[in-house]
Amino acid sequence: MSEDRANDAVMRLSSLPRRDAHKVNYAPDEAGLEAIRERLKIEAVSSARLEGQLIPAARRDWRLEATITARATQACVVTGAPVETVVSENVVRRYVEDWSEPEETEVEMPQDDTAEPLPAMLDLSDVLGEALDLALPEFPRAEGAELGEAVFAAPGVEPMRDEDARPFAALKALREGGGESGSGGPH
Template sequence: MPDTRAPDPEAHPQRLRVAHLSARQPTPFHLRPSAEVRAALAEELGIEGLPKLDFTGEVRADRGEGWRLDGRLTARVTQACVVTLKPVRTDLSEEVTLRFSPHASAPEGDEVEMPDETLEPLGTFIDLTAAMVEALALALPPYPRAEGAELAPATDAAEADQDDRRRPFADLDKLLRGGGTPD
């Protein structure tokens, strides 16, 4: 008979309390969000669907001061094609490495360039869900295209506009001869 009990959140925590991590042994993790959570993530990320999402790995002590997360994110995402708006399914498989250090600080401001994008500030918890969502957002194809989808060729008006830019003095002779304005 299958086990129908709800999973114990302590057995597979989504946030690891740093004070409870072992400095001698890695702490394994495995996140497989429910359909409801995947639907909410898809909406938050602005994609059409997220039928599969899996994040596995381990957290271990890193150089005696911080912690290192090594994991693998696998997902199947559905996005709208940038050309046709048809659904495009993409399978993702990404290695994820993050280092949590007490010497790192959170970036300030809207756009800050990070010298080491794997470095995160160390707090009381290591949030595995936040690491998973960030890795997923970074792995999404920025311009998904359906097979065979191509951008439409330039229209006549756009081509004429381009011709005008290539020949800026094309109508100057009409101006000089007729004294009027060109068409």
Template structure:
């Protein structure tokens, strides 16, 4: 029995058929999952799959739709105990040659699914970015609650110029 041919992680846009959707399926091996976990600061990444299709969308644009599934382990933000989370996220991206990549600092785009179209669509990069976006920001072990810090009294701001007249008199007298 032969193993399946590995799916390319980058698809050359010129090789995509505009009349037929192109299916894709990525399932990184244990070594690649460990590297991704290290890159994202995870304690573990025991499962990761990214499947979907890329299809032509009006003229020169392309649409990627898919599903990301993962099982991640992160430290609890309170106790540092391992927290396991199962992720199941829908992914949607639209690639257009009429969108330019921002130079230098990142710029907020009005449509977060819109991407500039280059020579390649990097499925691995999309998978890792979507995984990073789907991670819980503050993972907590079951039953753990944050204890609120005691509130400090707010400063009295009802008279912001109180005492200013004294300072002005001292300056004029001095």
């Protein structure tokens, strides 16, 4: 394996020797963490690292096998309170020289979703940002935060609640209320 690529964010793939795997160890500085935070539109990214190896594959193709570790803060979707998430995810990307974009407007997802076009320059900060974006919860919730029941109605109209929409809610109300005569039975 070749030398450590510590904190090299951009790698020119065509200039890398293809006889060995290349160690990748990228941790953005404060400005890089801020750029990831802005890109993902979240509260904070206090740490992030992409560590693994870049392995030569067929002809001029490359395979990235790495792990991202990160600590990020998002706003709770219910309360807005900060929610911290610790991420540790494996990342696999294949950079393929003979990549071709599908020409049809509707395309089936390929079974191998790790393949991408071979870039001239591989930006590890982009790889880290994309992987972190996929790993973070889409709807983060603070501990104990519950989404309450939203009730809306026009002025003067009693709002319909979730309970009212249940099929047997009216029958249950009649049974418990006993109907108009109060006997609870048929008339």
